Amino acid sequence: xxxxxxxxxxxxxxxxxxxxxxxxxxxxxxxxxxxxxxxxxxxxxxxxxxxxxxxxxxxxxxxxxxxxxxxxxxxxxxxxxxxxxxxxxxxxxxxxxxxxxxxxxxxxxxxxxxxxxxxxxxxxxxxxxxxxxxxxxxxxxxxxxxxxxxxxxxxxxxxxxxxxxxxxxxxxxxxxxxxxxxxxxxxxxxxxxxxxxxxxxxxxxxxxxxxxxxxxxxxxxxxxxxxxxxxxxxxxxxxxxxxxxxxxxxxxxxxxxxxxxxxxxxxxxxxxxxxxxxxxxxxxxxxxxxxxxxxxxxxxxxxxxxxxxxxxxxxxxxxxxxxxxxxxxxxxxxxxxxxxxxxxxxxxxxxxxxxxxxxxxxxxxxxxxxxxxxxxxxxxxxxxxxxxxxxxxxxxxxxxxxxxxxxxxxxxxxxxxxxxxxxx
Numbered sequence: 001x002x003x004x005x006x007x008x009x010x011x012x013x014x015x016x017x018x019x020x021x022x023x024x025x026x027x028x029x030x031x032x033x034x035x036x037x038x039x040x041x042x043x044x045x046x047x048x049x050x051x052x053x054x055x056x057x058x059x060x061x062x063x064x065x066x067x068x069x070x071x072x073x074x075x076x077x078x079x080x081x082x083x084x085x086x087x088x089x090x091x092x093x094x095x096x097x098x099x100x101x102x103x104x105x106x107x108x109x110x111x112x113x114x115x116x117x118x119x120x121x122x123x124x125x126x127x128x129x130x131x132x133x134x135x136x137x138x139x140x141x142x143x144x145x146x147x148x149x150x151x152x153x154x155x156x157x158x159x160x161x162x163x164x165x166x167x168x169x170x171x172x173x174x175x176x177x178x179x180x181x182x183x184x185x186x187x188x189x190x191x192x193x194x195x196x197x198x199x200x201x202x203x204x205x206x207x208x209x210x211x212x213x214x215x216x217x218x219x220x221x222x223x224x225x226x227x228x229x230x231x232x233x234x235x236x237x238x239x240x241x242x243x244x245x246x247x248x249x250x251x252x253x254x255x256x257x258x259x260x261x262x263x264x265x266x267x268x269x270x271x272x273x274x275x276x277x278x279x280x281x282x283x284x285x286x287x288x289x290x291x292x293x294x295x296x297x298x299x300x301x302x303x304x305x306x307x308x309x310x311x312x313x314x315x316x317x318x319x320x321x322x323x324x325x326x327x328x329x330x331x332x333x334x335x336x337x338x339x340x341x342x343x344x345x346x347x348x349x350x351x352x353x354x355x356x357x358x359x360x361x362x363x364x365x366x367x368x369x370x371x372x373x374x375x376x377x378x379x380x381x382x383x384x385x386x387x388x389x390x391x392x393x394x395x396x397x398x399x400x401x402x403x404x405x406x407x408x409x410x411x412x413x414x415x416x417x418x419x420x421x422x423x424x
Contacts, residue, residue, distance in 0.1 A: 032064035033119075035146045037075075053132045054081065060092075060146050061124040066189075069116035069149040073127055077107045078140035080133050087130035092117060097129070107131075116149050150374030152186065156332075156360040157193075163345040163366045164200075168248050170355070170373030172204075176211075182345070182367070183218070187247045190222075194229075201236070203245055210234075221245065252349060252369050258299035260325040265300075267291050267309075285309035292339075293320055302326035303352075311336040313365070315343025320366075324352040327374065332359040336366060 035058060042053040056075065062068050073092065077083065088094050088111075097109035109129070119125055152167025157175040164182040165172060172186040176194040183200040184190060190204040192214045201218035202208060208222040210232040219236035220226055226240045264281035267273045267289035277296025285291055285305040293311060295318035303324050305311070309331075313320055315338055328350060336348070348366030350356070355374035358364065 032062070033068060033146060033148060034061045034063045035059070035144065036061075037144055049134075051132055051134060053084070053130055055128065055130050057090075058127045058144060058146075059124050060119065060127070062119045062121050065121050067118055067120045069118055070113060070125065070146065071116050071149055072110065072112040072147040074111075074145040074147070075109045075129075076102070076143045077109065077131050078133075078142050079105050080135055081107065081131045081140070081142075082133070083107055083109055084130040084132055087128075089128045090126035092125050092127045119148075145377045147377050149188075150376035151355060151357075152188070152370035152373045153356045153358070153368060154374075155180075155358045156362075158360050159358060159362040159364070161358075161362075161364050161368070163348065163364070163368065164252075166248055166252065166367065166369045167373070168369065168371045170370060175360070185247050188373075189224075192216075203247065205245055205247055248369065252351070252367055255297060255321060257351065257353075258297050258321075258323050260299040260301045260323065269306075285311075293322070295320060297321045297323065299323040300325070303328045303350075305330045305334045307331040307359075308333045310334070312339045313337065313343075313348060314340045315347050316340045319343070319347040319349070321349045321351065324350070324354075326352070327354045327357065328352040328368075328370075329357045330359055330362055330364075333361045334359070334364070335362070336364045338365060 037056055037058045040055045040057075042055070044051045044053055058073070060070065070092070083097065083099055085096050088096060093111055093113065095111065097111045100108045100110070102108055111127070117125065149170065151173050152170030153165050153172045155161060155165060155174045155178050157177050159178045160181070161179070162181040165174065165180055165184045167186040167188065169187040171188040171191070172184060173191045174180065174184065174193060174196050176196065179197045181199045184192070184198055184202045186204045186206070188204070189206045190202060190208045192198070192202070192210050194211045195213050196211070197215045199217045202216055202220045205223045207224035207227070208220055209227045210216070210220070210229055212229040213231040214229065215232070216234045216236070219239070220234050221239045221242050223242055223245055224240065226238050228234070258279060260279055260281070262278070262280045265273070265275065266284045267286060269286040270288045271286070272290040272292070274292040275298070277294065277298055279299045281301050283300040283303045286309070287306045288308040289306070290310040290312060292314065294314045295316065298321070300322070303322070313336060338344070345365045345367070349369065350366055351369045351371065354370065354372045356368050356370045357374070358368070
């Protein structure tokens, strides 16, 4: 028998210990996974040695409104637990995981799906595996992570982009009241929210959705379906089920990518810095910081710009290309501006190997190309602790570390049954 109760939820009883795993950061109704793991114990005695086999059953349900694509699953076992090979089953995979021993002496199990697994809205997928241990009582902590394919480029509301938005293989989502003075291209779905305007073309290798009052001056061409909301308008041609589309124009791939590596760069709050072209580590602009870039090619491991920060771009001697090995993230009210008397948005490229996330009220120039996509995950809160006495017992915490359940001890001291947890 097991008892579990999560913060904000109802407790339950049964023969398994249930661990509820929360959804990814900033979830929305169309992009939401629910992950639940249950654990069963089996006692095996052999030549006087008692081994405890634990069967983990993980269900991943798409409770949103859009199809999601799983790219992998990771589970970190408690200390003293070992993975059993050839025990993986379910409709996600039957392959053995890749295992790694972490510095805290816990085994990490990783399943990677070479071809992302489609999980349509309302559909549940299952992964079952086993671990074994020589102990039956104690405190055991474990975490699970379901990874799924996120957006390539996300542009938040009330922004202005003078240039192209391109997601090479992933989704592009542009939030309400944003103006794109260029093209929007994606190797997956394109979602344009209310009152978005696009001055040139919209081209996607999957479905394209234009919400209420979206306006496109050019053509809309989709390899999938095109959906127009109330009041949405397209001045050019609307074509669905198209083929042979070019998602990433050749000029955006020139020059070839420069590898990152070297010193981390941080511009202090309210500070200013000029940086020469070259390869660097991580780039961070603090609030209201300004970074001056000149003609040439830059490479960073990742780029983060806090709110009200600025990139001043001098195109006097030619174009500027910024390559990012990971993600590019701009917080609200970030500005990229041309400071020279010559040059235009077509001379500026920001190219991220993973994702691009541009928060609200940005005023940006140049092409923003995401060659990959964001690695989203549904994770534990942040861990589930299983106390095993004569039976399983589970408590859970939420994302803020607040404990929201009761302990149900079933051991020698029955006075501890359903004792509320106090403190954190």
